[in-house]
Amino acid sequence: MKYSQRTNQSVKIDASGIYYRELNTKIRELASNGTQKIELRNVFGQRYIGTNINKPVEIDIFGTPGNDLGAFMNGPRITVYGNAQDGCGNTMNNGEIIIHGRAGDIIGLSARGGSIFIRDSIGYRAGIHMKEYQDQKPKLVIGGTAQDFLGEYMAGGILVLLDLNESQYHKAKFVGTGMHGGVIYMRGSIESHQLGKEVGISDLEKADWQILKKLVAEFAAHFSYNADEILRHKFIKLFPLWLRPYGRIYAH
Amino acid sequence: MKTYLPPQFLVERDVEKCIKCKVCANQCSFDSHYYDADDDEMKNRSENCVGCHRCVTFCPTGALMVRRNPLEYRENYNWRPEFIEDIIKQAESGGILLTGMGNDKGQRIYWDHLVLNASQVTNPSIDPLREPMELTTYLGRKPDRITLDSDLNLETELAPQVRLEVPIMFSAISYGAVSLNVHESLARAATEVGTMWNTGEGGLHTKLYKYGKNTIAQVASGRFGVHPEYLDTARIVEIKIGQGAKPGIGGHLPGVKVSAEVSATRMIPQGTDALSPAPQHDIYSIEDLAQLIYALKEATHYVKPISVKIAAVHNSAAIASGMVRAGADIIVLDGLRGATGATPKIIRDNVGIPIEMALASVDSRLRQEGIRNRASIVISGGIRNSGDVAKAIALGADAVNIGTAALIALGCRLCQQCHTGKCAWGICTSDLFLTKRVNPDIGSRRLANLLHSWSLELKDMLGGMGINALESLRGNRLHLRGVGLTDTELDILGVRMVGS
Numbered sequence: 001m002k003y004s005q006r007t008n009q010s011v012k013i014d015a016s017g018i019y020y021r022e023l024n025t026k027i028r029e030l031a032s033n034g035t036q037k038i039e040l041r042n043v044f045g046q047r048y049i050g051t052n053i054n055k056p057v058e059i060d061i062f063g064t065p066g067n068d069l070g071a072f073m074n075g076p077r078i079t080v081y082g083n084a085q086d087g088c089g090n091t092m093n094n095g096e097i098i099i100h101g102r103a104g105d106i107i108g109l110s111a112r113g114g115s116i117f118i119r120d121s122i123g124y125r126a127g128i129h130m131k132e133y134q135d136q137k138p139k140l141v142i143g144g145t146a147q148d149f150l151g152e153y154m155a156g157g158i159l160v161l162l163d164l165n166e167s168q169y170h171k172a173k174f175v176g177t178g179m180h181g182g183v184i185y186m187r188g189s190i191e192s193h194q195l196g197k198e199v200g201i202s203d204l205e206k207a208d209w210q211i212l213k214k215l216v217a218e219f220a221a222h223f224s225y226n227a228d229e230i231l232r233h234k235f236i237k238l239f240p241l242w243l244r245p246y247g248r249i250y251a252h
Numbered sequence: 253m254k255t256y257l258p259p260q261f262l263v264e265r266d267v268e269k270c271i272k273c274k275v276c277a278n279q280c281s282f283d284s285h286y287y288d289a290d291d292d293e294m295k296n297r298s299e300n301c302v303g304c305h306r307c308v309t310f311c312p313t314g315a316l317m318v319r320r321n322p323l324e325y326r327e328n329y330n331w332r333p334e335f336i337e338d339i340i341k342q343a344e345s346g347g348i349l350l351t352g353m354g355n356d357k358g359q360r361i362y363w364d365h366l367v368l369n370a371s372q373v374t375n376p377s378i379d380p381l382r383e384p385m386e387l388t389t390y391l392g393r394k395p396d397r398i399t400l401d402s403d404l405n406l407e408t409e410l411a412p413q414v415r416l417e418v419p420i421m422f423s424a425i426s427y428g429a430v431s432l433n434v435h436e437s438l439a440r441a442a443t444e445v446g447t448m449w450n451t452g453e454g455g456l457h458t459k460l461y462k463y464g465k466n467t468i469a470q471v472a473s474g475r476f477g478v479h480p481e482y483l484d485t486a487r488i489v490e491i492k493i494g495q496g497a498k499p500g501i502g503g504h505l506p507g508v509k510v511s512a513e514v515s516a517t518r519m520i521p522q523g524t525d526a527l528s529p530a531p532q533h534d535i536y537s538i539e540d541l542a543q544l545i546y547a548l549k550e551a552t553h554y555v556k557p558i559s560v561k562i563a564a565v566h567n568s569a570a571i572a573s574g575m576v577r578a579g580a581d582i583i584v585l586d587g588l589r590g591a592t593g594a595t596p597k598i599i600r601d602n603v604g605i606p607i608e609m610a611l612a613s614v615d616s617r618l619r620q621e622g623i624r625n626r627a628s629i630v631i632s633g634g635i636r637n638s639g640d641v642a643k644a645i646a647l648g649a650d651a652v653n654i655g656t657a658a659l660i661a662l663g664c665r666l667c668q669q670c671h672t673g674k675c676a677w678g679i680c681t682s683d684l685f686l687t688k689r690v691n692p693d694i695g696s697r698r699l700a701n702l703l704h705s706w707s708l709e710l711k712d713m714l715g716g717m718g719i720n721a722l723e724s725l726r727g728n729r730l731h732l733r734g735v736g737l738t739d740t741e742l743d744i745l746g747v748r749m750v751g752s
Contacts, residue, residue, distance in 0.1 A: 052551035068547045093479045110475035128533045133519040244525045251347030
């Protein structure tokens with residue numbers, strides 16, 4: 001494996017042709033040795049980068065990382081200069097993932113902390129069963145839009161769809177089916193037939209704007225947008241109607 | 253609405269023996285007993301009785317008896333009382349009927365149609381009181397072949413193995429469904445005996461981290477309490493796809509059972525339903541399963557076996573082949589009689605296949621494909637005694653899980669009220685008044701005793717067969733014969749008829 005140690009704190013790895021297991025073993029080893037920044041060049045589909053890493057290491061990825069980027073991770077900050085694939089941030093606990101491009105399906109599945117920022121659009125089943133506990137609150141901010149089953153069974157956390165490419169309005173169906181916690185903010189509008197039965201729709205209140213402003217400011221800073229311009233547009237809020245959506249369908 | 257449902261049980265009190273001590277009223281969590289101060293008498297509401305025998309067991313003077321309500325319907329083979337009463341309940345509620353524990357219906361129990369062999373004359377039986385007997389079992393992927401160097405040291409690198417002193421583990425039962433005291437009882441008993449217990453899908457309370465070496469941690473569709481420390485603490489990580497009591501559906505732990513402690517362990521807010529979706533939405537195929545298996549192997553640095561649990565269904569053999577090829581080190585099959593803390597009754601009683609058939613067909617299929625060594629097989633769902641364990645091993649299981657049997661050891665009387673959260677035995681509840689009824693010192697003793705008894709019996713059976721190691725019985729179906737089975741059944745079981 002070709003890698004060069006710039007300083008004790010910063011390491012650069014050329015990932016071309018390296019099997020994911022070897023690459024991830026090296027990343028784990030570097031992270032546990034106190035390396036603060038790892039730069040991966042020529043990444044080409046290697047899976048599980050950053051999986052279950054427990055240190056606040058910074059990982060910069062140039063190329064296309066494979067599935068399950070940052071799964072179970074707890075603390076690192078991963079920046080991808082390119083597109084990401086499926087399962088990014090799967091069951092993530094803490095940390096940050098920033099994608100300068102688009103991402104595939106099941107982004108942020110069951111995440112319970114940390115933030116994911118994606119510049120463009122994402123695929124199906126994003127944010128399913130995201131949950132929160134006390135100060136652990138996952139955030140998923142999408143610059144474009146998402147496909148069907150967004151936020152299904154959502155139990156906590158914050159999902160934001162900015163639809164910056166306004167030519168395509170939100171087309172996702174079955175949004176928030178089974179939702180019983182958390183909140184989804186959408187720039188633009190959505191028809192009620194696109195939503196699950198358990199989802200309410202309303203305008204933003206003052207507290208919502210505060211949360212949204214902070215997240216949009218972060219998003220804009222990552223991808224060089226003007227936050228005020230983004231926020232000038234109409235937003236809606238999707239929320240769960242009940243804490244116990246299915247409590248009533250059972251009998252003893 | 254007035255209920256048309258007749259009482260299920262009658263509580264009979266011998267007033268001569270009753271000393272009005274109110275133990276029954278305090279013990280009953282279903283409000284079946286009460287003290288009437290005006291009449292200075294203990295009275296009961298039979299319609300609330302669930303037949304759990306808590307009052308009968310704790311009545312100091314033996315004044316109580318609980319009987320099935322002798323009220324008889326007109327004989328009707330088709331319209332049995334259970335079906336009539338289920339319709340009454342649904343007409344009055346409009347909901348899906350929930351129940352607890354496992355399938356109680358009359359589908360054939362194959363264990364009862366299988367018998368074991370013993371040595372007579374031509375080979376000697378072995379006396380386990382005199383000679384050592386080996387029950388040790390290793391779970392995990394075994395190599396296709398091994399190579400030794402010139403000094404006869406093993407050259408082959410082995411996949412992670414987990415050593416069990418007895419081939420019996422505790423089934424996955426989640427914290428939230430059962431109390432922390434039950435989890436602690438299971439964890440301590442498993443540690444004492446040298447076997448494994450299983451967190452189920454509700455996470456692991458930090459108090460129990462010290463039993464990590466004997467802990468299987470589940471990762472299920474809700475991903476409750478799954479975080480780096482949880483994965484690091486466990487000895488085995490298990491992906492739960494399905495369970496025998498409710499194949500194909502998820503689970504809804506009602507918000508009322510999500511107490512402060514349960515909420516901290518599951519990592520969800522107090523009082524919200526803990527909803528486990530039906531599928532894991534990152535697993536829609538064998539390839540996706542492989543992806544999660546290897547995500548967990550990456551996450552645990554390839555030092556822990558990864559187990560995958562499915563409910564036994566029609567195509568189990570083909571599915572199991574896929575699971576093994578996807579990288580599962582252990583596969584767990586949970587049969588038709590597998591139990592649960594809550595399931596739709598219609599699913600519990602009608603979906604899935606008997607574990608005996610699933611085990612036989614999976615073991616045969618993996619052997620035919622030459623991949624049986626790549627994964628251990630663990631089965632569960634209705635193992636009642638050590639005879640069932642011995643038969644399961646002979647049919648091809650590496651080990652078994654016991655859930656219901658373990659809960660019975662703790663006091664469970666199979667009253668099937670787990671889903672109400674009111675368990676009077678303090679097992680399947682998060683009510684702090686009730687959970688104190690399971691004392692982990694006593695609970696772990698009772699569970700360890702049970703495993704000890706079964707181990708002694710297993711050694712007796714092995715000795716009788718003239719073998720001194722469980723490994724010699726494993727998958728050795730020649731030690732089994734079938735009684736009262738059809739040719740097709742015998743063929744699937746890979747067992748010959750008695751007398752042949």
